[in-house]
Amino acid sequence: MAESFVFGVADSLLGKLASYAYEEASRAYGVYKDLQAFKDTLLIVRGLLLDAEDKKNQQHAVREWLRQIQSICSDAEDVLDGFELQDKRKQVVEASGSTSMKVRHFFSSSNPLTFRFKMVQQIKDIRDRLDKVASNGTKFGLTTINVNPGLPVQRRQMTYPDVDASSVIGRESDREEIIKLLMQPHPQGDGVGDKRLCVIPIVGIGGLGKTTLAKLVFNDKKVDQLFQLKMWVCVSNDFDIKQIIINIINSISDSMLASASAPTLNFSQHQENINNLDMVQLVSRLRSKLSGQKFLLVLDDIWNDDRAKWIELKDLIKVGTVGSKIMVTTRSKSIASMMGTIPSYVLHGLSMDNSLSLFVKSAFEEGEEENFPNLVEIAKEIVKKCLGVPLAVKTLGSSLYSKFDLTKWEFVRDSEIWNLEQKQDDILPALKLSYDQMPSYLRHCFAYFSLFPKGFSFGMNSMVKIWIALGLVESRNGSENLENIAREYIDEFHSRSFLLDFKDEGQLFVYKVHDLVHDLALYVAKDECVLVQSHTRNIPNQVRHVSIVEKDSLDLDLILKSKQVRTILFPIRGMGLDSASLLDTWVSRYKFLRLLDLSDSSMDTIPDSIAKLEHLRTLDLSNNSKIKRLPHSICKLQNLQVLLLSGCTELETLPKGLGQLVSLRKLSITTKQSVLSQNEFASLKYLQSLDFYRCDNLKFLFDEAHQPTFLETLIVDSCGSLESLPLYCFPKLQTLFLKDCKKLDLSLNNENPIQKLKMKHLYLREFPGHLTLPRWIVGAADTLETLEINDFPNLKMLPECLTTMTHLKRLFVRFCPQLLTLPNDIKRLTALEGLRIFNCPELCQKCQPQIGEYWPMIAHIKHIFIGKQK
Template sequence: MAESFVFDIADSLLGKLASYAYDEVSRAYGVFDDLKEIKNTLSIVRGLILDAEYKKDKKHGLREWMRQIQNICSDAEDVFDGFEFQHKRKEVVAASNSTQMKVRHFFSSSNPIVFRPRMAHQIKDIRDRLNKVAADGNNFGLGKIDVGPELVLQRRELTHSHVDPLSVIGRENDKEEIIKVLMQPHPHGDGDGDKSLCVIPIVGIGGLGKTTLAKLVYNDKRMDDLFQLKMWTCVSDDFDISQIIIKIINSVSASTFTPVSAPPSLAPGHQKNINNFDIEQLQSCLRPKLVGQKFLLVLDDIWNDDRAKWIELIDLIKVGAAGSKIIVTTRSNSVASMMGTIPSYVLEGLSLGDCLSLFVKWAFKEGEVIKYPDQVEIGKEIVKKCAGVPLAVRTLGSSLFSKYDLKKWLFVRDSEIWNLEQKKDDILPALKLSYDQMPSCLRQCFAYFSLYPKDYTFSCDDITRLWIALGLVQSQNGNEKLKDIAREYLDELNSRSFLQYYDNINIPDYFKVHDLIHDLAVYVAKEECVTVDSHTRNVPEHARHLSIVEKISADNALFPKSRSLRTILFPIEGVGLDMGTLLDTWISRYKYLRYLDLRYSSFNTLPKSIAKLEHLRVLNLTHNLNIRRLPHSICKLHNLQVLKLTGCTELETLPQGLGLLISLRELYITTKQSVMSLTEFANLNHLQDLTFHNCDNMKFLFNKAQQLSSLEILSVSSCGSLESLPLFIFPQLQTLIISDCQMINLSLYNESPIQSLTMKQLYIGNLTGLLTFPGWIEGVVDTLETLQIYELPNLKTLPECLTRMTRLKRLQMFDCPQLLSLPSDLHRLTALENLVIYDCSKLFQKYQPQLGQSQTYSEHLYIGELRGLLTFPGWIEGIVDTLETLQIYELPNLKTLPKCLTRMAHLKRLQIVECPQLFEFSKSNASPHYP
């Protein structure tokens, strides 16, 4: 295991001990002082871990000492979670009117008379073990290192501006694209003040060649003619204004150009005391060097996203002449967005051919490649695992330099990159720097990507549920929604180039991770997270998270005897558990499971013993086609937050006592049951997300008119018998999804507008009987942000109130062939950012507003599958100044792009797919800045 992961585990536990939930429960059970003592000791041990990381290779026993800390933290979490579970069980019993339940509770091990002494003993054991490792740490001679969660375990070497162009392969086009921007006037500049200072970000994952590309541009002879002054500054880990200014001054002094007006004290020979200057002295040195000069400044390897510091630096250097430019390189999209004045240049991987050329250059001596055709063939397979990243190519190529034994080449081909020896400048250290730069909460979450195979399509919801179930996401004040915090984690990982979101017209729901990023996740998690396939012969005893990606035998010897397992999941479609006996064994052995994902399984019954999993947060039985009933004992899982039964088409009924699942937040149902009991659901006070799918017998959603006041998301799909949907039951509903419910009458029980609706997202689709919108849509005029309609073959008109939806951001229409027109006053939708029109064949035939009509409503426009569209409508002129994305596809008769395209200064993405008649298409208008 990477030892920094142990630090993250300790750091995570410290966060939980400080959380609102733990504070509340510890006070209720009289163990607040004990937790406080544990927290103080753990804080000391956390600091010792960092010193141990630096000394682990020199002192025998430190790795085992760190493993002990991990075990203690894991056990402590189980003990404290036991308190939480007991607290919830007490709530359930107190709220129950059942004398039988209260009597059972009194005579059970949960009786406080029995429970408190047992838990007190467990807490004392945790405290004693923690005190011992703290003392052992002192005996090892470890010192406490005080750092924040943004710990950095390694630092990148500073870069320089020199590069041999002949050694670089495959970046000529990228260089020309950057130079083209440098040679153009600032697209938004007016030649005055900071507007004349164009900042061009180059962004991409570590090892992709951002610095190399910047060097190629910097050293191109055209730059010497274009700029009077060139400066190269490597910023790297910190964004210290004083140090950056010193580096810029030194870079100017090293330049061949010396300003005539510069005083003698600023000449190169007078720089020896500059490191002792304060910020006022530094800016007095810097500004005269730049004033009136047209300069090119490269700021290489930026990590810090503190906008205040960036503005402070810009204010100091914006004295240059009009046309001055700055190139910044960064791995972070958020940094690039914050610093850039034009869209980021997102650096892509090299082609397979360029990768092979680079590999040959590093693996063979000059002129020797022709002697080893077999090695070259193996090399072609080796470079595929590099996924276009030149540093990975160099790493693997150099590892084989002058080694022509085929066995060594086959070993590299068949080994994962993290198993190969790595020098400090190789790919994994370069990528791990990005990992080390992340906050502790992100580092721990990131490691769980290793549970999924390469090229896996991640669901944002699935991975965030896993993080939440494992306690990696904490709300410090008790008010923030955990799923919102987890989604922020994903956004942060995306901003650091760790994710590859799909280009989705909605909020991204799926993403992938680069193969090398996956390698890094496996490297940092190691024995903590294990994937099981047909080649697995044993699972390490210390494993805590298992992912089963291929069909397995019923051999129990494969799985660890350790009771510390927290996660079992089956992420691959068609790979599930078909042995109920093995599941029963798992339940008995792994009582501390938090996450049990048994999707695509085929066992007939869920064991009654499921109630033993008191710590379980997520139970996923999706697409189990054989299960008919759930045991009533499942309702004893008072910690359960997510229950997924979608696709369980043989499930006859839901278990009685569903209302006892007091922590349930998400419930997904497929059942043959015809009526839901609202009494059961009404007790689910934390239920926020409710989905009914393929409930073919369900005619009425609930049998009573009682409200579900906590529900925020309701999805009803493929429920062929459903007749009505009384919305007044859901006063806090934010998102409503209705799809493929052919018998439904959306106006039934909703005849008049419901003024109290607070809905923000509405999705309606695949309803053949829908001719017009129901009247209750008037009730969402002031709140609706997303309206998506799709597969409505008989819908002819949009609601009249549409243009009064002043908060509407996304209007999306798919496959509505009878839809005749858009409102003529669509420009009133001033908040609209995303407009999608796809396969609405009659729409553009009628909707052709006059050229030049003033509209400024859309940042993203998608138009597709409109056979009648010959030219763009005139209203596109109205979005020239706002459009960022234009995607057109399947327009078989479109012949010209809009003339105003080249005036779309904010356009970042232009995608043209299957437009065979399009003639007027050139690079200048297809690519406003970058490909």
């Protein structure tokens, strides 16, 4: 991945060096000329990078040259980071007014004279290294290619993530054939005399659309009539029988609630709490739910080739009535043969005509292709190389969306990337071309998808926090919310067909990365990013980003040799660090860490030495249930932007000196405190997101004199003692999430006239005592884009101001059984794109497609989900 990382880092460095702030700082510390010389050389190198990318596969020396440039650029980034840190330390000292702090600062390494001497030496060393390596570029015959990395990316209208039969091309006959198999009796049984269970495998190469076909079948109305119960379980790499049983039971619960498509915030709201049951209890629960039922179970994405494991699972679920079916999807014909009780349904590629139709749909707006017959002719040649694989067709088509330059189309058609050696039946070159078509800022971000296992379900912050911590997301005007910019990146990846199962609920969203796209991320990441598993033995010396996905892998012998590690991540929930000594080693060794994720760990202390990680941007300590106190030295991390303490249920108090974290933008808190330090929070001038979770003793938050005035997102979840929440304290608030605060009076501030709010996203959950919604919602009528009303069992009427919300895009109403009506003039909500209503029995009945009395009022809405009533 050297070329993409270097290109991105080079752009980032050049942007910083060109800024007024860096110019002033470099003059102040006497290093202006040195930095300008470094900048001039970097500009030359940047022009050679794309040519080096084209030639690296033919010349080993060019690959090594790229690796060296990458290392120098990353080191330079660390040095330049020192400017920002020095400035922030100066801010803290001046703001404190403390003489003793000023004295300590004078005699520390942060003293301006000491800092200047150190900086001059570091910049000179890096400049000399870059000059030496850059001179080798011409020896390899590299030429300068001028590019504009900041070119805007053409956007297309986002597609709804749920499967829409009308939007799937070329799979109608496949769907009907699978449904026929589901309707047929099963006289052959499973080979051992059991006629109750039929297993239908769908097999084909990755990206062929096996899961899409299974979803088309699963959601077909004819299938609803065939089975009493339908369950969907994604298995992926790890064929863990206990986890599969848990997922089946949860899928049964989802099916009964008809709410499987509704994501929640970091937890599944209505699934059974069964994770702590032992195997005997789980099997008993599973059998009781399946016994006597005619069911359809989909096991999606099977990689297990252990027949004994499969037979064990099948024996546990053979309790349904005659006619029950299992449908499995897999890439492997041998696995399909092992699992199937009938011949596999082999899924083939799309026809040329269907492939071309899908390509045209991805590359042009409807009807636009008629204006470009020359491009359509090239498209016919491109789709031949896609081998009928829908994902390859869509990603290539999307990469050319709204690009009408003939040379760009010819590049895709003629590129030698298709000739790269690959595993049999892979389609990686098609995806690699789509990757190459992305702007540099997206390419730089893309590789980090490789830090998560295949099939991982990304929540709204999983990837965003990595990009921001590594400096890959930059504000265009100096004041933009970085999370919002990162969300735009996510939307870009989605628009290019790199993401799937995208569920959008405003600021709350989840998605997955297709397996082939994950393969591509691994390909471009190479040795820069490593996913550490139990079988991992050798970690490359140049690795900078490490993700640990199995606890067995935490062997002290696996201590990373590279001291340049920037990311340590535990992405799997419940799998954190349980070795304090290993943490001590990491803190002392990896001083350039930008992101340290210790979520779900089981340590009771964090070392004082944490303050040595002066480059740290994100520290995630969430769900550490043993930590009672944090070292006050954490507050010396002036570069820290994100501090996550949510779920630290034993944390007695926040660290003293929190106000010294002058860069803090996001803070998530669980604490036993009843009172917060108002002055500390008032000092956090850049705080944009604040999250309170299970702060059981907290009665109030802030007053008008002590509030974080830049706050844009406020989440208050399960704070049982909270009585008041003065919204007037947050003039810039855009997102408000309130859940299960039993003593909180939602009327909050009922002053007249009602204050105007700038809120865009409002989520209200679990307020059983409220008969109406708060009047202050009127104040947000002009700006609200997302409104969720969830679990208001006594709510009988939606607010009158609802139909004045002309910007409302999403309306979600859930678990409001006494809500009987919609406003008669709901048609006035012309911006409304998504409506979801379930567990509101009478209202759902009135909103049923075609037959409900309210259907004519809502039929114009693009995406509608009405929960079926049992």
